[in-house]
Amino acid sequence: MATDMDILVVDDEAPIRMLWERFLTRWGYSFALAEHGQQALEKARATHFNLLVTDLTMPVMSGNELIYTLKQEQPGLEVIVTTGHGTIEVAVELMKAGVFDFITKPISFNHAELIIKKCLEQVLARQENIRLRQINRDLEALNEIKEKFIAITNHELRTPVSVLSNIVEILGQELKGHEMEPMIKMVDRSTKQLAEIVGQMHEISRAKSNRLELNMSRFSLKEVCDEVAEEFVLALERRKQGLRCDIPADLQVLADRAMFKRVVRELVQNAIKFTRDGGQITLTAGPADGERIALSVSDTGIGIPLEQQARIFELFYEVGDTLHHHTSKDDFLGGGMGVGLSIVSDIVQAHHGEVSVTSEVGRGSTFKVLFPLRPSATVAVSNVA
Numbered sequence: 001m002a003t004d005m006d007i008l009v010v011d012d013e014a015p016i017r018m019l020w021e022r023f024l025t026r027w028g029y030s031f032a033l034a035e036h037g038q039q040a041l042e043k044a045r046a047t048h049f050n051l052l053v054t055d056l057t058m059p060v061m062s063g064n065e066l067i068y069t070l071k072q073e074q075p076g077l078e079v080i081v082t083t084g085h086g087t088i089e090v091a092v093e094l095m096k097a098g099v100f101d102f103i104t105k106p107i108s109f110n111h112a113e114l115i116i117k118k119c120l121e122q123v124l125a126r127q128e129n130i131r132l133r134q135i136n137r138d139l140e141a142l143n144e145i146k147e148k149f150i151a152i153t154n155h156e157l158r159t160p161v162s163v164l165s166n167i168v169e170i171l172g173q174e175l176k177g178h179e180m181e182p183m184i185k186m187v188d189r190s191t192k193q194l195a196e197i198v199g200q201m202h203e204i205s206r207a208k209s210n211r212l213e214l215n216m217s218r219f220s221l222k223e224v225c226d227e228v229a230e231e232f233v234l235a236l237e238r239r240k241q242g243l244r245c246d247i248p249a250d251l252q253v254l255a256d257r258a259m260f261k262r263v264v265r266e267l268v269q270n271a272i273k274f275t276r277d278g279g280q281i282t283l284t285a286g287p288a289d290g291e292r293i294a295l296s297v298s299d300t301g302i303g304i305p306l307e308q309q310a311r312i313f314e315l316f317y318e319v320g321d322t323l324h325h326h327t328s329k330d331d332f333l334g335g336g337m338g339v340g341l342s343i344v345s346d347i348v349q350a351h352h353g354e355v356s357v358t359s360e361v362g363r364g365s366t367f368k369v370l371f372p373l374r375p376s377a378t379v380a381v382s383n384v385a
Helices: 014-027 037-046 063-073 085-096 109-174 181-208 221-231 233-239 257-273 340-350
Strands: 004-010 031-034 048-055 078-083 101-104 216-220 242-246 252-256 280-287 292-299 354-360 364-372
Touching: 004 014, 004 037, 004 109, 014 031, 014 109, 031 037, 037 048, 037 063, 048 063, 048 109, 063 078, 078 109, 101 109, 109 181, 216 221, 216 257, 221 233, 221 242, 221 257, 221 280, 221 292, 233 257, 252 257, 252 364, 257 280, 257 292, 257 340, 257 364, 340 354, 340 364
Parallel strands: 004 031, 004 048, 048 078, 078 101, 242 280
Antiparallel strands: 216 252, 280 292, 292 364, 354 364
């Protein structure tokens, strides 16, 4: 496997090669030296170089032939030509053919240093652009895989799971009191869990294709939050956690009620899972400004590391250690599929709102959701009370 070096210098004059060696060492570059074009060609084929610095008039193989050969084999290789006054015209023609620059002899190494630095900076910038383009291609491929997975889950599993759920329900009714009843209940729980996952995939599929249909109405924000709190009473008691709703009774929001409730439910469930037993969860709300209402869900949980906060709304992303993954709705660090906060983000965006998080490791997190007081012109409004 070829190694990487910065510069390959080719010159048939030994004293000039000695000077190049001295100055390139002083400047801190990795380099190799060659006496003529053929030797340089062999070295360039064995080792990757970012820059070729070559004389033109040399025995065995000229600089011109070396440049044309290597440019065909290694199009990304940058070239600087060192030339005497008699061959400046040739050097200019070579620059038109893609040579980066030329250095006249006798060589001013102060000038040479500036040209080489500029050239290698350009090489590094190009390499970084290539790297970033590859990262973007990889991300696009990953997103395509995610979308295919969501589509397959949504379209291929919804009907079988629905049929299975109906059969299990019938069996549960027929086998009441039978010795198989406990096993049927286990199957029923597992089937419902699977149906919930498929349902989440369906919601994500709709959101990603911009097909979330909003049934807008005006409703009490406190009423919805109280309903969500009621759903988690048993989990909160088991975990010895407190949940307080500090929301004015007359505060109303204009949104899709079912989806808004889903946002609150996901944020509260997330807070329960990432707060230790005995912790506190608080819901607060009020006008954020003249145009929006703010809902905050705060906890005294473990917090989210700063480097992960920008990613928690990504689909399938989990803060917890996936090597020790276990799924639960309300166990401490219970995990999941990493779709809850992504769904929250999609719903909020569909309402033209914003969702954000502030967190400190060991001291808890606060998720803030901003909903417009009035619907955007692009949001279909129906059934407004």
